Amino acid sequence: MDDKVKQWVEMEGYPLEFSTAHKFKKRKFSVEQSYFAKDKDGKAREVDVLATANYPLGRSFLRIKHVVECKWSKDKPWVLFKDEKRFATSALAAQLISSSAGQAIAWVAAGSEELKSLDMFREEGFSFSGRQAFSKGNDLFYQAVQGVVSNCLNITRTYDDYEFKPEDHLLAVIALPVIVIDGSLFEATYASDSDELKLENISHARLRWAGNEGRQLNTIIDIVSSDYLDTFLDNREKELNILMNCFGKTLAQLIQCFQEKTEKHLVITEGPRGISGRPKLLRQLKEVAMPDKLSSDVSDDPVS
Numbered sequence: 001m002d003d004k005v006k007q008w009v010e011m012e013g014y015p016l017e018f019s020t021a022h023k024f025k026k027r028k029f030s031v032e033q034s035y036f037a038k039d040k041d042g043k044a045r046e047v048d049v050l051a052t053a054n055y056p057l058g059r060s061f062l063r064i065k066h067v068v069e070c071k072w073s074k075d076k077p078w079v080l081f082k083d084e085k086r087f088a089t090s091a092l093a094a095q096l097i098s099s100s101a102g103q104a105i106a107w108v109a110a111g112s113e114e115l116k117s118l119d120m121f122r123e124e125g126f127s128f129s130g131r132q133a134f135s136k137g138n139d140l141f142y143q144a145v146q147g148v149v150s151n152c153l154n155i156t157r158t159y160d161d162y163e164f165k166p167e168d169h170l171l172a173v174i175a176l177p178v179i180v181i182d183g184s185l186f187e188a189t190y191a192s193d194s195d196e197l198k199l200e201n202i203s204h205a206r207l208r209w210a211g212n213e214g215r216q217l218n219t220i221i222d223i224v225s226s227d228y229l230d231t232f233l234d235n236r237e238k239e240l241n242i243l244m245n246c247f248g249k250t251l252a253q254l255i256q257c258f259q260e261k262t263e264k265h266l267v268i269t270e271g272p273r274g275i276s277g278r279p280k281l282l283r284q285l286k287e288v289a290m291p292d293k294l295s296s297d298v299s300d301d302p303v304s
Contacts, residue, residue: 024051059169073183080127090271111269203228
């Protein structure tokens, strides 16, 4: 009976959840297991691991949350389908799943030079879809992808569910979706010269997903094999320090702008955002600001 229970626990993915949480904790993230995120209707959905990095600034804060789904799939590999489509770093940054304050900060800082060196905003190398091999009926890949994006949206939404005054405090929250798989990952690419699909065994894929209701923008999801997770997190920890510093400076600018009712402290970086118009919080700032001119400006035209 002990062996049967142990086998069940392993196949349900619980050891993977504990291991994943431990690896985030080793890197000083604030970690919660079995966190429940509620949707607009109050229905709760479980998040396997929620790992948060915090940047406090007075009564305001910047929080970057890794929202993690853990999936056991040793018997059925996952296959990701890759194309050659590219996206500007500034668009990838501006389209992060965020609270209203996080969205404003990401939009302003999206064209920063330091972001261009980060793997998380690399402009190429995306998969556009995937499947769990040999599966019939409900596909675990699709369920995991839909679930992790929905959880990101629900988590960031909660920070906008109450009335707040931007001049008093800004709650900037950004959610990064991650799926950790205990199993094999393959990437399939189309070779036009031979008219066939080529398969490559991989350990990390960046999925470009636009399949969730209520979100028209692309969402980049990191899909990582459990064996590669330590390496992935080592790199993510370094990149997160750069990202937090960059976005933290923008948060300070935005706080000062709202307190002084001016736009003059806000340095908007250049680059396409892939979004039509400015985020709601920046439009709100413009309404309360004294007449002045932004330090720089970018096009509001949507860009693919």
